[in-house]
Amino acid sequence: MQLARPERLPDAFLTCSPAELHGLLDGPTLVYLKGRRDPPLFLTILQHGNEPVGFHAVQRILRKYQDSELPRSVWLFISNVEAAEQGARVLGHQQDFNRVWPGTELPPCPESRIMQEVVETVTARPLFLSIDLHNNTGRNPHYGCINRLDPEFLQLASLFGRTAVYFRQPVGVQSLAMSEHCPAITIECGKPDDQSGVDDATRFIDDCLHMHHLPDHDPASGDLILLRTHARVKIRPERDFSFDNSGNDVRFRPDIDQFNFGLFRKGETLAELEADGDLPLTATLDNGQDIGSELFDIHDGKLIAKTDIIPSMATTDAFVARQDCLFYVMEPMDSV
16 A cells, blocks of 8 residues: 555545545545645645545535635545545455544554555645544534634634534544644544535635634634543444444344434443343543443443443444444533
């Protein structure tokens, strides 16, 4: 696997589908698009091949400025085109592209070498800011994720929406790596079929292209609702599970993603179990401590919330739940 560095995008990029990209590009592709103003904006799209919001938003932006100059220069990284061809998050022979950026705890691999090369290239000169664009597999509001609490990061988050998440784990993600070099954000734009997510992503990119600078003071009081990632909830690898009430060991409620950024109240049922026993979940803090027994309990064959829990990114996609996590547990921070 090598990083492609074409001088320009093929004309068909403006009209093709995500599945057709692999026929146009040789693989992960980094291209520089000259605009009126520098330093450039860094955009990362399609880290997960089944999350096309960034691709569609960039298409809209490039069509808008097709006959004129971009307001600001752009580094565009088109990531996992091979997975996009198959509409898959990641392929079986690949590492998750958004877990192998500099700072990852995974061993060196072709994907991590690509990301290292991308970072070294785009940071050889100053960057304005970095945006990584994603969809969710579950129902979520559109929100931004930041990895530092500096004013510029908070202002960037408030520009996208009123809700933002601060996190430091998992490592190896794009925004965490880029936060060492410039204000950086991951924007989560709803499910892949959510057209309003493309609208919001396009508007946000266009706003950033026209922005002269990010304010160096915190957003006004009440402008941003900030939550912190408290724990990452994973299903134990030895447990079978489903979201459709089929005869598995653990049968999660099929509407679990409706609670994102809401509340699992104390005593609420998350899943029905074939038999009582050990908890089927872990809930890991940034330091690796498992606090699952503080958050969940088993009673009469049901997995219940032991305390009020704010989930985010809860998914009903079994592959994502196994490969990544079931959901994150959030805790409110002081509103900015």
